[in-house]
Amino acid sequence: MHTVLYFYTGTGNSLWTAKKLASELGDAHLVPMTQADDGIVHSDAGCIGLIFPVHIWGLPHRVLGFVERLEPADSAYCFAVAVNAGQVAATLLQLEEVMKEKGHTLSSGFSLCMPSNYIPWGGAPPVEKQETLFGEAGRKIADIAGVIKKRSRQAPEKGPWWQNVLFSWFYRMSFPRVPGMDKSFRADAKCNGCGICEKICPARNISLEESRPVWQHRCEQCLACIQWCPQEAIQFGKGTETKKRYRHPDIKLADMLACVPREHQ
Numbered sequence: 001m002h003t004v005l006y007f008y009t010g011t012g013n014s015l016w017t018a019k020k021l022a023s024e025l026g027d028a029h030l031v032p033m034t035q036a037d038d039g040i041v042h043s044d045a046g047c048i049g050l051i052f053p054v055h056i057w058g059l060p061h062r063v064l065g066f067v068e069r070l071e072p073a074d075s076a077y078c079f080a081v082a083v084n085a086g087q088v089a090a091t092l093l094q095l096e097e098v099m100k101e102k103g104h105t106l107s108s109g110f111s112l113c114m115p116s117n118y119i120p121w122g123g124a125p126p127v128e129k130q131e132t133l134f135g136e137a138g139r140k141i142a143d144i145a146g147v148i149k150k151r152s153r154q155a156p157e158k159g160p161w162w163q164n165v166l167f168s169w170f171y172r173m174s175f176p177r178v179p180g181m182d183k184s185f186r187a188d189a190k191c192n193g194c195g196i197c198e199k200i201c202p203a204r205n206i207s208l209e210e211s212r213p214v215w216q217h218r219c220e221q222c223l224a225c226i227q228w229c230p231q232e233a234i235q236f237g238k239g240t241e242t243k244k245r246y247r248h249p250d251i252k253l254a255d256m257l258a259c260v261p262r263e264h265q
């Protein structure tokens, strides 16, 4: 039965996960959520996967908007992989709830731990640590594929109860502020006006003015701009100057640019 994997990514972890899962499953193809129609997304696939990063202990704006527009076939097996850095918290419960409100069922939900891309809290982990995480993630993806092939139902994975209560509260408080969080970005003197930040932004939130990026306050906080700037010229608040940038080593800039909204390419 054909599988469609809808994915969203800022630094490639979720794209790598989607690619690996597709090769484990066979007969699967990938669709960036950023290229789905603006209106209702009808899908007649027998199996639908949603693969995305956890943002502030919940669903990113883009993913929530996509799920609210998704209309799977009645008989479709729907699953999700919430890619995170160790704190999935109640993200998959939130997804289950949103789908339920729309009359759909989340048949299984998996948490996958990968390196953190949240640079304000720390730079890229050491390469050995990254390799360990990729190895563990690869093994878990093979297990996830086994569950999906059998169309087994599995309760969504979640964090400890206190995380789910406390961090879901933080999520609800932060969610409306996300579009304006780009006020903390700036480009420093290393910027050479190459325009990659403008091209890679999935929200078309960056425009170059006099060859320097200006953020337009409709940010999704994917962090693609800061992590992919080849000059490391973008900073966020205080302290990112000295922090190592993170991108999944198997995902290239061209892969990321192929995911941005088509009208932006």
Ligand SMILES: Cc1cc2nc3c(=O)[nH]c(=O)nc-3n(C[C@H](O)[C@H](O)[C@H](O)COP(=O)(O)O)c2cc1C
Binding pocket: 008, 009, 010, 011, 012, 013, 014, 015, 052, 053, 054, 055, 056, 057, 058, 083, 084, 085, 086, 087, 088, 114, 115, 116, 117, 118, 221, 222, 223
């Ligand atoms: C704005 C933001 C918030 C994040 N919040 C969380 C979080 O609540 N829990 C967590 O485990 N990781 C969190 N992360 C880390 C990412 O979920 C993680 O690095 C993920 O693998 C990135 O996937 P991507 O490369 O596909 O974007 C956050 C990252 C960003 C950019």
Ligand code: SF4
Binding pocket: 187, 190, 191, 192, 193, 194, 195, 196, 197, 198, 211, 212, 213, 228, 229, 230, 231, 232, 233, 234
């Ligand atoms: S990607 Fe970096 S160097 Fe290129 S325009 Fe943007 S900030 Fe400047």
Ligand code: SF4
Binding pocket: 182, 200, 201, 202, 203, 204, 205, 206, 215, 218, 219, 220, 221, 222, 223, 224, 225, 226
């Ligand atoms: S401005 Fe940067 S962090 Fe915000 S959506 Fe665009 S690429 Fe992502």
